[in-house]
Amino acid sequence: MSAKSKLNARSEAEAKARLEELASLMLQADEAYHNRDAPVLSDADYDALKAENQQLEQAFPHLVREDSASSRVGIAPSSGFSKVKHSVSMLSLGNAFDAEDVASFVASIQRFLGVSDDIEFTAEPKIDGLSLALRYENGQLVLAATRGDGKTGEDVTANARTIKSVPQRIETDIDILEVRGEVYMHHKDFEALNETQAKSGQKIFANPRNAAAGSLRQLDSKITSKRPLMFFAYSLGEISRPLGETQSETISAFEALGFSTNPLTKICANVDELIAHYSDIQNSRPDLGYDIDGVVYKVNSLKLQDRLGFRNNSPRWAIAHKFPAETAVTELEAIEIQVGRTGALSPVARLKPVTVGGVVVSNATLHNEDYIAGHDGNGAPIRGGVDIRVGDWVTVYRAGDVIPKVKDVVLARRPEGAKPYVFPSICPECQSAVVRLDGEAVARCTGGLVCPAQTVEKLKHFVSRAAFDIEGLGAKQVQAFFQDGWVKEPADIFTLRSRLGSGGLQQLQNMEGWGEVSAEKLFDAIDDKRKIELNRLIFALGIRHVGEVGALLLAQSYENWQDFHDAVVAAGGHDGPAWDALNEIDGIGPTMAASLVDALSDAQFSQVVDRLIPHLDILVVESAGDQQSVVAGKTIVFTGTLEQMTRAEAKARATSLGAKVSGSVSSKTDYLVAGPGAGSKLEKAKSAGVATLSEDEWLELIGR
Ligand SMILES: [Zn+2]
Structure with a gap:
C-alpha cells in the first residue's frame, strides 16, 4: 500500500489521534535535541514523522493542531515561512560563568586594543526569549525575521505586526534601520495562556520561552495576535546611518523612537561595576516577572566595537555572563562507558530521571576517571576528594545549552556497601588494551580500526551536521549499515548504490525503518553530497583536535584539497618549511598541527582517505573576509x-x-x-x- 493510500484509509478519528501523537513525539524529540541530551530520534526518523505530519495536515486541514511541529521551532526550520538572509549576521555571544571569566574577557579586550585604561561597558539583563530583527525602511516596518542559524532566518513579519510593543512605523529620517531585540512572555501571561490552553484541551507550554517561540512562529498570525508577546530592543542590524556613538546612545534613541528597552540597562566603568550590577540584577531576578538567564556586557563605544570585530562568529566586544545553573538531586543507577571516535572512554552516569530547569534528565557526563575518583590530574581534590559510586545520590546541573553534569555527592545518603568505581583497563567494545598517557585525563582504547565502537563513531561523525550532513543518513542509519556490513568506511557510503545493484533498493526497503520514499531519497541525498566544501571534508575526517573552526581555518588557508594534502604530507617530519607554514596559520596550534600530520602519515588512515577522495568533487573554500578589498588573497x-x-x-x-x-x-x-x-x-x-x-x-x- 502506498503512503498516499494509507493516508486515505485513515478515518478522521484515527487522523486526529495520530496528529496528537505526532505533536507529542516531535515535541519530545525537539526538546531532547535542543538540550543535546542524547537525541531520541535520528534525523531520518524525525524527517519521516515530519512528512507524515505534513501529509495528514494536508489531508485534514481542519485538524491542524496549534502545537503541531509544523508551527513550532523544531530541528529543521518550518517550511511554512520564507527564508530571510540577514544582511548583517545575527551572532551568538560567548559566555562567562564567573567574575574571573569576566575579568579575563575585559583584559583580552584591553590586550587586543593595546590599552590599559578602563573601558566603558553597558550591562543589561539577558532575556530568555528569542531574537527578532525588525527592518524599517523610511520609518515603515517592512520585515521581521527570526535569528535562524544567524545567517538565514524566517520571515515572521505578519506575526510580528501583531506584537503591541513593535511599532508599525517610527518617526525617523533614516532610510534603513534594523532594530534587533528579544521577544518574550511575562510569567503571568504565560500562566494565563496555559490555563486557556488546558481548558480547550490544547497543548501546555513547558516554559515562557517555548510559549513565545511557538507563538511567534505560528503559521496563522490571528493566533499570534491573541498571544501576549512583548519585545525589548537592544541592538542594531543594518543601518544607513548610526543612531549615536555608543551602545547607550543607541538604546536611548530606540526609546525616543517608541521601542521598549530594558530599564535595568546600565553603563559600567570597570569590571567591579559590571560584577556589582550583575549581583543587583541577580537579586531582582525573582521580581522581574519574566525570565532572564544572565547579564550581557557590551563595549559601549561603537567605534571600539568596530575595531574589535568578530572571532569565530561571536563578537569580541560582548559577552553573556550567565547565572549559575539549576541543580537537582537524584540517584546514580549505573556508570556506563562510551567509546568515542578517537577511542576516548567516556563515563556516563545513568540517573533516575529528574527534572532540572524544566527538562527531564536521565544521563549525565562524569568526564573521566579522575573526576569519578575525586581528584584531578595533579592529585588535587575534586568535591573535597569524595569519589562517585554507583548507588550514590548526586547533584546534577545543566549549564546553558549543554549536556548535564554530575556535580556533587550527597555523602550522607551513600548506601552501605557502595564500592569505589573501577575504571576499565580493557575496551568494553573490542577488548583492546586501554591506555592513558602521562599528563592526559582521557583513557583511550588502542584498538583503532579494529574497535567497532571507534569505527561506528567515526562514521557517525562523518555524516553529522557540520560534516557531510546527508539527509536520511543519520547516526542510527549509519550504525545499522555498519552492522549489516554495508558501510565500513566513508568511501562505502558513496559506492553503496553501485554495490547493492538493482536489487539494492528493494533490500533497503525491506530494512526496518525504511519505506520506498526514504530509500529512493537516500541515494539522491548521497549523490548530492559528492560535492562537498573543503572545510566540511576536513572536519568530517574526524581527526583529533581538528574541530569545525580548525577545519575552516585550514580550508581557507589552503583553498583546495590537493594543496592541503600535499602540505600536510610534506610536514610529516614535524620539521622544515612545510611544518613551519602549517604552524603559522593563525589559529592552528602545534597540537592541532601534530595531530593532523600524524593522522595523514598513518598508513591505514591515509588509505581510508585515498579510497574516499575519488568519489568527491571538493569545492574550493574562499579566504575569510572581504573578497573585494585591495589586499584580498594577499x-x-x-x-x-x-x-x-x-x-x-x-x-x-x-x-x-x-x-x-x-x-x-x-x-x-x-x-x-x-x-x-x-x-x-x-x-x-x-x-x-x-x-x-x-x-x-x-x-x-x-x-x-
Ligand atoms: Zn575498543
Whole structure:
C-alpha cells in the first residue's frame, strides 16, 4: 500500500489521534535535541514523522493542531515561512560563568586594543526569549525575521505586526534601520495562556520561552495576535546611518523612537561595576516577572566595537555572563562507558530521571576517571576528594545549552556497601588494551580500526551536521549499515548504490525503518553530497583536535584539497618549511598541527582517505573576509613593533579584509609590514624582493 493510500484509509478519528501523537513525539524529540541530551530520534526518523505530519495536515486541514511541529521551532526550520538572509549576521555571544571569566574577557579586550585604561561597558539583563530583527525602511516596518542559524532566518513579519510593543512605523529620517531585540512572555501571561490552553484541551507550554517561540512562529498570525508577546530592543542590524556613538546612545534613541528597552540597562566603568550590577540584577531576578538567564556586557563605544570585530562568529566586544545553573538531586543507577571516535572512554552516569530547569534528565557526563575518583590530574581534590559510586545520590546541573553534569555527592545518603568505581583497563567494545598517557585525563582504547565502537563513531561523525550532513543518513542509519556490513568506511557510503545493484533498493526497503520514499531519497541525498566544501571534508575526517573552526581555518588557508594534502604530507617530519607554514596559520596550534600530520602519515588512515577522495568533487573554500578589498588573497607578514595598534588587531583587520597573515617570509609573501626593530624578516624580504611597507603605508593601502 502506498503512503498516499494509507493516508486515505485513515478515518478522521484515527487522523486526529495520530496528529496528537505526532505533536507529542516531535515535541519530545525537539526538546531532547535542543538540550543535546542524547537525541531520541535520528534525523531520518524525525524527517519521516515530519512528512507524515505534513501529509495528514494536508489531508485534514481542519485538524491542524496549534502545537503541531509544523508551527513550532523544531530541528529543521518550518517550511511554512520564507527564508530571510540577514544582511548583517545575527551572532551568538560567548559566555562567562564567573567574575574571573569576566575579568579575563575585559583584559583580552584591553590586550587586543593595546590599552590599559578602563573601558566603558553597558550591562543589561539577558532575556530568555528569542531574537527578532525588525527592518524599517523610511520609518515603515517592512520585515521581521527570526535569528535562524544567524545567517538565514524566517520571515515572521505578519506575526510580528501583531506584537503591541513593535511599532508599525517610527518617526525617523533614516532610510534603513534594523532594530534587533528579544521577544518574550511575562510569567503571568504565560500562566494565563496555559490555563486557556488546558481548558480547550490544547497543548501546555513547558516554559515562557517555548510559549513565545511557538507563538511567534505560528503559521496563522490571528493566533499570534491573541498571544501576549512583548519585545525589548537592544541592538542594531543594518543601518544607513548610526543612531549615536555608543551602545547607550543607541538604546536611548530606540526609546525616543517608541521601542521598549530594558530599564535595568546600565553603563559600567570597570569590571567591579559590571560584577556589582550583575549581583543587583541577580537579586531582582525573582521580581522581574519574566525570565532572564544572565547579564550581557557590551563595549559601549561603537567605534571600539568596530575595531574589535568578530572571532569565530561571536563578537569580541560582548559577552553573556550567565547565572549559575539549576541543580537537582537524584540517584546514580549505573556508570556506563562510551567509546568515542578517537577511542576516548567516556563515563556516563545513568540517573533516575529528574527534572532540572524544566527538562527531564536521565544521563549525565562524569568526564573521566579522575573526576569519578575525586581528584584531578595533579592529585588535587575534586568535591573535597569524595569519589562517585554507583548507588550514590548526586547533584546534577545543566549549564546553558549543554549536556548535564554530575556535580556533587550527597555523602550522607551513600548506601552501605557502595564500592569505589573501577575504571576499565580493557575496551568494553573490542577488548583492546586501554591506555592513558602521562599528563592526559582521557583513557583511550588502542584498538583503532579494529574497535567497532571507534569505527561506528567515526562514521557517525562523518555524516553529522557540520560534516557531510546527508539527509536520511543519520547516526542510527549509519550504525545499522555498519552492522549489516554495508558501510565500513566513508568511501562505502558513496559506492553503496553501485554495490547493492538493482536489487539494492528493494533490500533497503525491506530494512526496518525504511519505506520506498526514504530509500529512493537516500541515494539522491548521497549523490548530492559528492560535492562537498573543503572545510566540511576536513572536519568530517574526524581527526583529533581538528574541530569545525580548525577545519575552516585550514580550508581557507589552503583553498583546495590537493594543496592541503600535499602540505600536510610534506610536514610529516614535524620539521622544515612545510611544518613551519602549517604552524603559522593563525589559529592552528602545534597540537592541532601534530595531530593532523600524524593522522595523514598513518598508513591505514591515509588509505581510508585515498579510497574516499575519488568519489568527491571538493569545492574550493574562499579566504575569510572581504573578497573585494585591495589586499584580498594577499599574504601579509607583520614584523617589528606596530605603533598604532597591537599585532592582534593588525592581524584581525588584515584577515577581515581577506588577506592571509603568515609568520614568516617566503616566496608566497606579498607584503612585509615592518615597524621599528624589524630584524631578520626585513632582510629576508629585501633579498627575496618582497614589497616592504611601513605601518603608515600599510594603513594607507587598506584605506584607514
Ligand atoms: Zn575498543
